[in-house]
Amino acid sequence: MMEKEFDRDLPLKKQISENIEALRKLKDFTLIKLxxxxxxxKSTLSDYKNCKTLISPGNVEKLAEVFNVPKSAIDPSFKSKGISNLIPVEPNFVKIPILGVIACGDPILATENIEGYTYEFAEYLPSGEIFALKAKGDSMEPTIMNGSKVLVRAQSDVENGEIAAVLVNGDEEATLKRVKKQDGIVLLMPDNNSYEPIVVSPSNPARIIGKVIRAIMDFD
Structure with missing residues (x-):
């Protein structure tokens, strides 16, 4: 059996793939749009995404123009290229955990709750602890579509009318709802009129874990 050839460019390919994906999602571009x-x-972009081929200098330039970023924001190897007295401005990406099922009693960002990560520009994020959830169902449509990636800032309360990530069902399930406070009563309101509000009570408790700051829908 032949030994698989070592790909010395794989680490760079992975970094380029992550950079392109982060910039693409920030622009809310599908691969077709990009x-x-x-x-x-699209096939070439898919190859970059799947780390099959190393990006060419010409395509680095094209993507840098589309995203309006330095070439080094696409391909880190461009750090050492070009005029020596220019200092490249690196994008400040933040690694944000994507939460899955919340284990009862665990801290929200416990390792066992994290199913993956997404990358966002720090300059477009508010201060504080940020995590992401995947929207399931259509109760918040058209505001938040089923399957959207939702960025949330961790906080224990929100203003009246804001959308929050809320723990229900014994702190094991996170749902996205608009919080309405009225005469001492807290209601979790869907944006889809086909669904009924949820009344928070001692027999039906809920706990706000964060404020929704952005919803992103991927189409591929």
Whole structure:
């Protein structure tokens, strides 16, 4: 059996893939949209995403123009290229945990609750602890679509009318609802009129864990 050839460029390919994906999602571009804007074929972009090929200098330039970032924001190897007295401005990406099922009694960001990570520009995020959830169901449509990635800032309360991530069902399930406070009563309101509000009570407790700051929908 032949030994698999070692790919010495794989770490760089992975970094480039992560950079392109973070920038693409920040722009809310599908691969097809990015292909149209950059003039790079969708199959080539898919190869970059899946770390199959190393990006060419020409395509680095095309993507940098589309995203309006330095070339080094696409390909870190460009740090050492170009005029020596220029200092490249690196994008400040933040690694944000994506939560799955919340284990009862565990801290929200416990390792066992995290199913993956997403990357966002720090300058577009508020201060504080940020995590992400995947929206399930259509109770918050059209505001938040089923399958959206939702960014949440950890906090224990929100203003009246704001959308929050709320723990229900014994602190094991996180739901996204608009919080309405009225005459000492807290209601968890869906934006979809097909659903009924949830009344928070001692027999039906709920706990706010964060304020929704952004919802992102991927189409591929």
């Amino acid at each position: 292909s149209e804007e950059s003039g790079i074929s």
